[in-house]
Amino acid sequence: MSKIHRNGFLxxxxxxxxxxxxxxxxxxxxxxxxxMTGANAAFGEQFWRGASQAAxxxxxxxxxxxxxxxxxxxxxxxxxxxxxxxxxxxxxSDKVVGVVGHFCxxxxxxxxxxxxxxxxxxxxxxxxxxxxxxxGFNAEFRMCGRDDQQGIVAGDYIVDQLKAQKVAIIHDKxxxxxxxxxxxxxxxxxxxxxxxxxxGLTRGEKDxxxxxxxxxxxxxxxxxxxxLHAEAxxxxxxxxxxxxxxKFVSGDGIVTDELVTxxxxxxxxxxxxxTFGADPRLLPDGKAVIEKFxxxxxxxxxxxxxxxxxxxxxxxxxxxxxxxxGEEAAEWLKQNSVKTVMGxxxxxxxxxxxxxxxxxxxxxxxxxxxxx
Amino acid sequence: MExxxxxxxxxxxTCPVRFIRLVLSCSLASLxxxxxxxxxxxxxxxxFLQQLINGLTLGSVYGLIAxxxxxxYGIIGMINFAHGDVYMVSAYLAAIGIxxxxxxxxxxxxxxxxxxxxxxxxxxxxxxxxxxxxxxxPLRNSTRLAPLISAIGMxxxxxxxxxxxxxxxxxxxxxxxxxxxxxxxxxxxxxxxxTKLFIIVASIAGMLILTYIIKYTRLGRMCRATQQDRKMAQxxxxxxDRVISYVFVIGAAMAALAGVLITLNYGTFDFxxxxxxxxxxxxxxxxxxxxxxxxxxxGGIILGVAEAQFSGLVNSDFKDVFAFSLLVTxxxxxxxxxxxxxxxxxx
Numbered sequence: 001m002s003k004i005h006r007n008g009f010l011x012x013x014x015x016x017x018x019x020x021x022x023x024x025x026x027x028x029x030x031x032x033x034x035x036m037t038g039a040n041a042a043f044g045e046q047f048w049r050g051a052s053q054a055a056x057x058x059x060x061x062x063x064x065x066x067x068x069x070x071x072x073x074x075x076x077x078x079x080x081x082x083x084x085x086x087x088x089x090x091x092x093s094d095k096v097v098g099v100v101g102h103f104c105x106x107x108x109x110x111x112x113x114x115x116x117x118x119x120x121x122x123x124x125x126x127x128x129x130x131x132x133x134x135x136g137f138n139a140e141f142r143m144c145g146r147d148d149q150q151g152i153v154a155g156d157y158i159v160d161q162l163k164a165q166k167v168a169i170i171h172d173k174x175x176x177x178x179x180x181x182x183x184x185x186x187x188x189x190x191x192x193x194x195x196x197x198x199x200g201l202t203r204g205e206k207d208x209x210x211x212x213x214x215x216x217x218x219x220x221x222x223x224x225x226x227x228l229h230a231e232a233x234x235x236x237x238x239x240x241x242x243x244x245x246x247k248f249v250s251g252d253g254i255v256t257d258e259l260v261t262x263x264x265x266x267x268x269x270x271x272x273x274x275t276f277g278a279d280p281r282l283l284p285d286g287k288a289v290i291e292k293f294x295x296x297x298x299x300x301x302x303x304x305x306x307x308x309x310x311x312x313x314x315x316x317x318x319x320x321x322x323x324x325x326g327e328e329a330a331e332w333l334k335q336n337s338v339k340t341v342m343g344x345x346x347x348x349x350x351x352x353x354x355x356x357x358x359x360x361x362x363x364x365x366x367x368x369x370x371x372x
Numbered sequence: 373m374e375x376x377x378x379x380x381x382x383x384x385x386t387c388p389v390r391f392i393r394l395v396l397s398c399s400l401a402s403l404x405x406x407x408x409x410x411x412x413x414x415x416x417x418x419x420f421l422q423q424l425i426n427g428l429t430l431g432s433v434y435g436l437i438a439x440x441x442x443x444x445y446g447i448i449g450m451i452n453f454a455h456g457d458v459y460m461v462s463a464y465l466a467a468i469g470i471x472x473x474x475x476x477x478x479x480x481x482x483x484x485x486x487x488x489x490x491x492x493x494x495x496x497x498x499x500x501x502x503x504x505x506x507x508x509x510p511l512r513n514s515t516r517l518a519p520l521i522s523a524i525g526m527x528x529x530x531x532x533x534x535x536x537x538x539x540x541x542x543x544x545x546x547x548x549x550x551x552x553x554x555x556x557x558x559x560x561x562x563x564x565x566x567t568k569l570f571i572i573v574a575s576i577a578g579m580l581i582l583t584y585i586i587k588y589t590r591l592g593r594m595c596r597a598t599q600q601d602r603k604m605a606q607x608x609x610x611x612x613d614r615v616i617s618y619v620f621v622i623g624a625a626m627a628a629l630a631g632v633l634i635t636l637n638y639g640t641f642d643f644x645x646x647x648x649x650x651x652x653x654x655x656x657x658x659x660x661x662x663x664x665x666x667x668x669x670x671g672g673i674i675l676g677v678a679e680a681q682f683s684g685l686v687n688s689d690f691k692d693v694f695a696f697s698l699l700v701t702x703x704x705x706x707x708x709x710x711x712x713x714x715x716x717x718x719x
Contacts, residue, residue, distance in 0.1 A: 210683035264639030
């Protein structure tokens with residue numbers, strides 16, 4: 001299987017290198033872009049697993065307009081510069097007709113400009129920063145909610161359920177992390193809770209002890225973190241080590257079981273709360289697909305099914321429009337709804353989901369998360 | 373100090389470079405004072421003490437890694453950019469060591485740690501030796517910039533090698549040493565985990581052993597002789613190539629100690645982990661005076677404590693700005709670093 005794949009890839013590379021696109025045109029090429037390496041590679045794997053399974057299933061059911069979907073893997077390592085480079089590669093040398101990606105909002109935003117210029121439809125399974133769809137691009141969609149919605153849910157939960165008056169807000173100074181932290185802060189302030197601390201940490205560092213001591217002295221009952229699991233794990237561990245018992249609340253950047261690894265054990269993530277879209281694994285629509293993942297020994301956690309659904313949406317748009325033209329496919333997607341593994345989805349004129357449903361999850365002592 | 377100030381006043385207006393230097397240092401110094409909101413009970417404050425502990429643990433680890441930079445610079449005058457990645461490799465080795473020992477059924481913490489330390493130091497030392505042999509020795513008599521470039525290449529090779537062989541994901545080990553000491557001070561308290569205590573003790577022990585080796589052993593004398601004048605040492609019958617290899621092994625061993633300690637404390641690392649900490653350790657080496665062993669230790673601790681106290685008292689967003697401003701300020705007044713010897717041009 002992998003050998004065939006590699007040969008196909010090689011042939012593709014050769015044909016595109018020679019400028020003979022006769023082979024390439026026989027397939028519908030879709031790029032899957034995300035952090036395949038680096039600290040956030042766990043999310044890249046979720047993207048790739050989900051998209052691969054979707055392509056396999058769609059091809060088995062007849063493909064797109066009679067042609068097979070072929071996925072091109074693109075690694076941005078969650079770095080904006082690399083994201084633009086791989087976006088250009090996907091457009092210029094791989095000649096994809098659609099893109100599923102990227103993951104980090106700070107990558108999606110610059111990369112989508114490349115896709116927009118080339119007139120290619122792109123859909124991100126996981127970038128939640130509002131700016132992704134606020135720049136007037138016609139063919140930019142997302143399969144997830146927005147941080148301004150996520151922040152409202154988190155803010156309300158902190159006020160209504162946790163009844164906290166003292167909230168410390170920490171972010172990672174990145175487009176996604178700080179954007180989410182700001183959205184939550186805005187909602188908290190609106191509900192009359194003023195944060196006792198608002199500070200950033202540096203992505204890639206592991207020692208947040210100084211910040212944790214500061215959180216402790218601020219007397220915060222709740223710590224809200226806008227960022228990813230690579231920093232969230234050490235942060236929550238160091239809080240517990242210094243005797244800070246405040247509730248730890250975060251967003252969709254920590255939905256991977258690697259959080260347990262980065263925190264150094266399930267005892268540290270026990271009780272951690274996070275907002276994320278209602279668990280697609282609980283919906284009846286995806287039952288058969290989820291069984292397939294589990295049969296292969298992979299739990300479709302986090303953004304796996306979002307990525308699956310993104311490929312489904314692209315395939316539906318190409319089928320519906322009868323072509324792989326970005327403009328036509330985008331127009332179709334805005335007019336029609338798609339039956340996906342995550343239920344029936346439809347998009348507004350900006351490319352946001354018409355309905356997105358953030359809910360609160362909690363990590364348990366077994367190192368697994370459950371919808372509350 | 374007095375004469376330096378007099379000199380600056382005298383040269384004020386005549387020399388623009390010195391004037392800029394004066395203005396820069398004054399503004400940095402006043403900024404520092406301005407940003408620190410002094411509290412009445414600053415010293416006995418529990419928070420202050422907690423931040424001191426945070427800074428000491430972080431700083432002693434910086435110091436351990438800085439030793440590798442400073443020793444190599446001292447002996448062959450090059451900056452070993454691959455050193456941060458040697459630390460990264462040692463973090464992986466530490467996790468492998470712990471996994472192996474647990475696999476073979478060893479459960480007592482002191483035994484596992486001791487075994488892991490030995491294993492990690494030995495294998496990382498081999499890495500240090502091999503890196504020097506492959507990347508630097510063939511370039512010994514070329515231009516000064518050549519080994520610098522091959523060091524950058526070595527750093528990329530190590531990163532990519534680990535990324536390919538171990539995967540790009542975050543790796544981690546479960547917590548080994550649970551529990552903490554708690555001291556009540558005034559209204560607050562200070563919490564010191566056993567792991568942190570172990571880090572401080574182990575790095576002090578490591579530094580003492582190293583100091584002993586350099587000061588009192590034959591190997592140490594050879595190192596110092598080679599550092600002072602390589603050609604002369606060679607004439608006197610010292611195999612300087614071998615001494616240089618030893619220095620790389622010692623530097624790698626110190627990085628290995630840091631790797632085990634950091635892995636114990638934070639429990640998580642990836643193939644890119646050497647980058648930030650390598651830069652910080654290099655900064656510490658320069659701060660303390662590159663080429664000076666006690667300077668590296670002092671520089672590491674100053675950097676760690678400064679970062680922690682600044683985050684605690686002012687804002688953690690700008691802790692790196694503060695740490696590097698501190699470096700700039702010290703460099704202005706002591707270009708050779710805190711404990712470094714001024715460069716004397718050899719004729």
